[in-house]
Amino acid sequence: MMTENHMKMQIPAYGKNESFARNAVAGFAVECGPTVSELSDIRTAVSEAVTNAVVHAYDEERAENLIEIAADIDSDNTLTVSVRDFGRGIADVAAALEPFFTTKPDEERSGMGFTVIETFMDEMKVDSAPGKGTTVVMRKRIGGNARS
Ligand SMILES: Nc1ncnc2c1ncn2[C@@H]1O[C@H](COP(=O)(O)OP(=O)(O)O)[C@@H](O)[C@H]1O
Numbered sequence: 229m230m231t232e233n234h235m236k237m238q239i240p241a242y243g244k245n246e247s248f249a250r251n252a253v254a255g256f257a258v259e260c261g262p263t264v265s266e267l268s269d270i271r272t273a274v275s276e277a278v279t280n281a282v283v284h285a286y287d288e289e290r291a292e293n294l295i296e297i298a299a300d301i302d303s304d305n306t307l308t309v310s311v312r313d314f315g316r317g318i319a320d321v322a323a324a325l326e327p328f329f330t331t332k333p334d335e336e337r338s339g340m341g342f343t344v345i346e347t348f349m350d351e352m353k354v355d356s357a358p359g360k361g362t363t364v365v366m367r368k369r370i371g372g373n374a375r376s
């Protein structure tokens with residue numbers, strides 16, 4: 229049976245920290261014995277959530293604009309990752325979750341970030357309010373190679 233485990237880290241919302249964040253979570257998840265494909269799904273989902281915090285939550289890249297990332301592994305080999313920011317927040321979460329919805333169509337955003345997270349993980353929840361920031365919680369059961 230997998231030992232429960234937990235990690236939490238805080239990084240500034242810098243674009244350059246996106247690859248660090250996705251690799252840190254992937255490294256943490258290795259303990260679950262993920263397949264290459266599961267690990268790639270986790271990287272992709274974390275990347276989308278962190279990129280959103282960098283691009284949408286804050287107006288500029290400043291050291292005090294933080295992203296908090298936490299991950300848990302529970303006893304049935306489920307990985308839960310939360311990506312939280314303390315920025316602008318989302319007024320209409322249901323609209324933001326719609327495929328192709330983006331508030332930055334002029335830049336190269338596709339509006340598919342949340343859809344990608346939902347596709348690659350088993351579960352996703354978005355908690356957000358204007359001025360209070362956004363928390364994206366995503367969950368995936370790591371089963372491909374599960375060891376007992
Ligand atoms: N962390 C966040 N803070 C504020 N707004 C966000 C955040 N994440 C997503 N959003 C809003 O939700 C919309 C949809 O996000 P997403 O599906 O990733 O598409 P995209 O990033 O390509 O616009 C964004 O355009 C933005 O308006």
Ligand SMILES: [Mg+2]
Binds near residue numbers: 276342
């Ligand atoms: Mg996005």
